[in-house]
Amino acid sequence: MRFISRLAFYLSAIAFFSIISFAQQNDVDKLPVNYEELTSPDFIKAVEKSNGTCIIPFGILEKHGPHLPLGTDLLDAREKSIRAAQNEYVLVFPQYYFGQIYEAKHQPGTIAYSSDIIWKMLQETCDELSRNGIKKIIIVNGHGGNNNFIKYFCQAQLEKRKDYVVIMYTPVGNPEVQKEILKLRKTVDDDHAGETETSSILAFRPDLVKLDKTSTQSGEDKKQLDGLHDFFAGIWWYAKFPNHYAGDGSPANKTLGDLILNSDVDQLTKFIKSIKKENRLIDLQNKFFDEADEPLKTKVK
Numbered sequence: 001m002r003f004i005s006r007l008a009f010y011l012s013a014i015a016f017f018s019i020i021s022f023a024q025q026n027d028v029d030k031l032p033v034n035y036e037e038l039t040s041p042d043f044i045k046a047v048e049k050s051n052g053t054c055i056i057p058f059g060i061l062e063k064h065g066p067h068l069p070l071g072t073d074l075l076d077a078r079e080k081s082i083r084a085a086q087n088e089y090v091l092v093f094p095q096y097y098f099g100q101i102y103e104a105k106h107q108p109g110t111i112a113y114s115s116d117i118i119w120k121m122l123q124e125t126c127d128e129l130s131r132n133g134i135k136k137i138i139i140v141n142g143h144g145g146n147n148n149f150i151k152y153f154c155q156a157q158l159e160k161r162k163d164y165v166v167i168m169y170t171p172v173g174n175p176e177v178q179k180e181i182l183k184l185r186k187t188v189d190d191d192h193a194g195e196t197e198t199s200s201i202l203a204f205r206p207d208l209v210k211l212d213k214t215s216t217q218s219g220e221d222k223k224q225l226d227g228l229h230d231f232f233a234g235i236w237w238y239a240k241f242p243n244h245y246a247g248d249g250s251p252a253n254k255t256l257g258d259l260i261l262n263s264d265v266d267q268l269t270k271f272i273k274s275i276k277k278e279n280r281l282i283d284l285q286n287k288f289f290d291e292a293d294e295p296l297k298t299k300v301k
């Protein structure tokens with residue numbers, strides 16, 4: 001009898017702890033990917049579940065032709081990041097639009113912060129993420145005008161020892177999907193707010209696309225520096241597309257947008273998986289800092 005009551009006690013204890021651990025597992029399964037939606041206690045679980053990995057979807061506020069919203073690049077980068085993070089858990093940082101966009105200052109709605117502010121903002125955001133246990137920071141950039149800034153920022157992370165790594169996501173398009181995109185695309189010149197970008201927004205926020213306005217302004221290349229080769233100057237974009245419209249958004253369609261969105265999400269999901277289990281970036285960075293602290297010692301070896 002005593003044995004049976006002890007057995008009953010153990011069985012009910014096991015059942016009790018199984019229910020608790022099931023509930024805890026359920027909590028972890030349901031953690032939101034959006035940083036701003038987590039509670040502080042859940043944030044601790046999210047850092048663990050993400051293996052200390054957070055995406056900063058990086059956009060900008062600038063004109064996108066006469067028909068797309070100012071936040072197009074941010075909306076796009078965030079949509080892809082959130083969908084990919086739901087496939088493979090990582091944290092997704094809130095709206096981040098503190099980037100390089102001087103070339104659009106003449107267009108209404110542009111927010112162009114000074115260069116020292118955008119640098120400090122990004123560095124301190126990374127420092128603060130690290131202080132909170134995030135050691136792998138992935139930048140998913142949606143704005144072409146940020147590319148040079150982000151790459152230099154990543155290079156400059158070697159200036160001083162850090163206990164985290166900043167990784168710019170630089171995907172090479174899937175060649176099979178590229179072929180399909182080319183088959184579907186109707187325009188040849190297709191860039192800023194053109195057929196592809198307009199289709200991408202149509203795929204997930206059709207309510208924000210004013211397709212009837214696509215032809216109210218010109219998206220053609222003005223070629224104001226035609227004949228000048230082998231140069232780079234900040235004014236290059238203005239010389240070509242002062243309207244902040246490059247191409248023609250009118251043939252945009254959801255089929256093309258879905259193809260691009262799904263392919264981008266697949267590719268980003270695979271990338272997140274690889275980064276979550278990757279330790280070499282941080283290990284090599286640490287080794288580099290050790291050697292950089294005492295370069296003469298390194299040379300003797």
Ligand SMILES: [Zn+2]
Pocket residue numbers: 064072073142143192193197
């Ligand atoms: Zn854009």
